[in-house]
Amino acid sequence: MPPAPVRSRARRGRPRPRRPRGSGMEISVYKQFRNVMTSLWLVPVLCVLLGIGISFTTIAIDRATGFRALPEDLVGGPEAALEILTTVAASMVNLTVLVLTIVLVVVQLAMGQFSPRIVQRLLRDRPSQLAIGLFVATFVHTLLTIREVDVGDADDPGHVPGVAIATTFVLSLASIAVLVVYIHHIGQALRVSALVEIAGDNTRKLVNEVYPNEAPMPADADPGFVLAEESGAVTLIRYDKLVEAAQRADCTLELIPALGEFIPAGGRLFQVRGNPERLDRSAVHRSVVIRFERTLEQDVSYGVRLLVDMAIRALADAPWQDPTTAVQAIDRIHDCLRELAQREFPDGHHVDASGELRLVEKVMSWDDYVTLAFTEVRLAGAGSPQVARRLNSAIDDLLAFAPEDRRPVLEEQRDLLRAAIERSYGDERDAALAAGSDRSGIGASRQ
Template sequence: MNISVFKAVRDVTASLWLIPVACVLVGIAISFTTIALDRATGYDLLPEQLVGGPEAALEILTTVATSMVNLTVLVLTIVLVVVQLAMGQFSPRIVQRLLRDRPSQLAIGLFVATFVHTLLAIREIRIGTGSDPGQVPGIAIVTTFVLSLVSIAVLVVYIHHIGQALRVSALVEIAGDSTRKLIDKNFPNVEYVPDADDSTIVTAQESGVVTMIRYEPLVAAAREARCTLELVPALGEFVPAGAQLFRVDGDSERLDREKVRASIILRPERTLEQDVAYGMRLLVDMAIRALADAPWQDPTTAVQAIDRLHDCLRELVRRGFPDGRHRDEDGELRLIERVMTWDGFVLLAFTEIRLAGAGSPQVARRIHSALNDLLTVAAEDRRPVLRAQRGLLLADVERHFQEAADIELASGFDRSGLGASGIELAVAERSAAQAE
């Protein structure tokens, strides 16, 4: 193929307008077909009670045509907003892939096709005069009803789709999945597959994050095979396709591998279905974003996130933690998994916020207050990590401030960050300094 022709074909197939233009042609074909059927049946195939009189039909078609134009403009606006957000927050290089989004093209195409069909159907309506009852293309009107209902359903589905497409994981998945397909295309020869013939390993057939573990089917499968399964990735970890999913200790030949794989739900991103650590991760991310370097910071938002982290940890500190070992009804060990510990939750909740917010008296005091409160309710074996975080916090505060009064203020503790007790302390310290 000539290089110029190849480029032209490539540009057209990758464009935003190809599918909408094709749908315009489909709308024209639908309109001509329905109008031809109406003419062939003398415009009286469908009763007037179903399609209405000429005036009602004209009003309906005019309303539908106007609505389709508005919906088309809405979708185009959403596409432009998505492109701008993706360019500003993620990468300008993702724009080309977003413009090829098939659901957006199909939604625009459906609305435009309905609009074109409606315009062509309007000209077949004839308002009656005197003894002339007029003319209504019933089949074309009913087709407009159907296309309108489908358009409403597509709009709802499209709004859901675009909300999902704006997630960071969705944009990462676009780039990652496209790159994976290119690898399969350009490097088809698989020369080395580690552990491909190792029956003691169950590999993942697809990539994704472990979002849910169905324990009962796993224990049942291990019991049937008289073996023990060890889950390699922990809940919330990413698993590449072909990587180890389970290690099998025992009779691996009898193990139903498909049943085992089906018991692990892999998705593009973590969810809150089973993953407690992910919920805390979201709160930490909110706090860090509020404290990120910018023309202004928002320590109050960070304090609100710390409030919820404090509440979650206060619940966890009083509860027992699973050891990740699951047994069948006979007491035989059948499944082993890695689980989060108390120390892990404390480090997750405070480490990054402490490093990002030690320079804010409000944030430092709120973290200090949370740690002190947790120390009052924690068992002795759960206190060392809390004391360690408190020591690191006070050391970070001393590094961020030069004045002794500021260090004293930021090293205090207050449930509000800088509430009434914090303000009173600051005033008292300044008064004492002036008196000296």
């Protein structure tokens, strides 16, 4: 008898692949549906069909009225109408090419600077699709209108489709408005925060779809805290409104995140000291503006942060380091710190008219500003003689200008800079050059 076949042990423990739910046809239809709904061309194609429909409708009205629906003084004669329609048609083609070019540039920038995985979301951008759709719809409508213009001859004065031409005027004005709005939109969309928000917002929506059950309230949630209704950075605080709300409730509010800090949705925004039941929480929420990006409306530290980012980006490890740009950023950092050096800083306590404490917040101190301004630039730029010398010059000037009680943090930064310079240069002569003080980096006053 032939031996019994031996079964593979590996096969016995291997799980069988699960077949996807639904038939192969259903899955294929779903894939095609998703590809169409998320494509760049769907909205423009629908707009083309809409433009054809508008053109046929307006031309039908003109024919039904014997091309006398609108007076010739309003839409012009046949020659003028042809000139206008030809110009509009050519302009719409140029605008369409412009928007497509901008979309491609945005995609390339996003792929190179942020992540290639963000491209899918950018191609689904509805404002871009609507702008392209309006331009191509206007183009199609204009082409169909041109064929209805009759120049006539010596015996026939000809006619123009007045309603169709008036519709062309309206679509042209709408296209100009949409172009301006679109340029603003694309400028906003190129910001890092906007691209991060695209990924974060869509992920949050997906979480709610995949896990529809509501999250339980935190165990420590109590009326003594005001929770944030949305996520983002605290960008604007209306202090007078918060003081009024706290005064009416006879309590004290403590703002937990500092100005510019991020807070998640449902996070603790305020702590209420006193009786929280009388507090108008809607008024409190209206008094704090939360956005997905910090702004320069009240946040001075954000301005310093931007200058520091410019400086360290110019000093990033790459063959195209630009210490001169870093020096220019340090110039403005120096100027801002000099403006702050002798000014009084608030303690974050806000009182009402009777002197009762109503609002407490975290605020930046002089030491905080100096640390923010110099630490990262020093760590990134100590190896560049230009940057090191410009930092020395800024610190020396601030030491001579700042009050006595504000000099220790500057002296600490100077000592740290000298230690970083010593570690960065193998030759004492290079270290001595970098340890000098020069407002130009390496300029006429080289020491």
